[in-house]
Amino acid sequence: MNITVFCSAYSLDEKYTAPAAEFARLLGAGGHTLVWGGSHAGLMGLLADGVKEAGGRLVGISVEFLAHKTYEGADELVMARDLAERKAQLLARADALVVLVGGLGTLDEITEVLELKKHAMHEKPVVVLDTEGFYGGLRTQLERMDAEGFLPRPLAELISFAAEPAEALALLEEKN
Numbered sequence: 001m002n003i004t005v006f007c008s009a010y011s012l013d014e015k016y017t018a019p020a021a022e023f024a025r026l027l028g029a030g031g032h033t034l035v036w037g038g039s040h041a042g043l044m045g046l047l048a049d050g051v052k053e054a055g056g057r058l059v060g061i062s063v064e065f066l067a068h069k070t071y072e073g074a075d076e077l078v079m080a081r082d083l084a085e086r087k088a089q090l091l092a093r094a095d096a097l098v099v100l101v102g103g104l105g106t107l108d109e110i111t112e113v114l115e116l117k118k119h120a121m122h123e124k125p126v127v128v129l130d131t132e133g134f135y136g137g138l139r140t141q142l143e144r145m146d147a148e149g150f151l152p153r154p155l156a157e158l159i160s161f162a163a164e165p166a167e168a169l170a171l172l173e174e175k176n
């Protein structure tokens, strides 16, 4: 499977890096391809290193203004002109999408794929690896939208949450 992963470009505490490294190992060992933002920065670089070490393939979708942060050693590297084109490529190249802990860039990427899925413009599985309950606030907000009629289709069709790396991968494999 081509698995697009959105995650932080920053170096984080071990409570976040350990589950990300485990997810990377499972992804690579499972013979999957990581599609990601193509950067060596922070959690993005750790993830790519882990997938590569475990035998997986790497497809980076970088963007011109962040070219100086590009990961050396991807099997394939695409250079998008801007963030909008990069997000489109990250979705187009995915069979499924996974969200690890991240900041505003990651939040922008999740909302884009959910908005497009809401309008049935794709039906790709979206799984959040909710390490340390990091996405509790987002989940509460989405559940409120679902309960109070802000979504045109059930939230459960749009997104799934997993607490552990193995559960995230199992959900992807089950839904694909």
Ligand SMILES: C/C(=C\CNc1ncnc2c1ncn2[C@@H]1O[C@H](COP(=O)(O)O)[C@@H](O)[C@H]1O)CO
Pocket (backbone or CB within 6 Å): 005, 006, 007, 008, 009, 010, 036, 037, 038, 039, 041, 042, 044, 066, 069, 101, 102, 103, 104, 105, 106, 107, 109
């Ligand atoms: C760490 C710094 C610069 C590098 N920044 C990025 N490099 C590559 N990809 C990025 C970067 N910033 C955002 N992205 C995309 O958004 C997600 C990460 O953003 P977040 O705000 O850290 O969550 C990630 O999925 C990328 O696709 C500064 O020196």
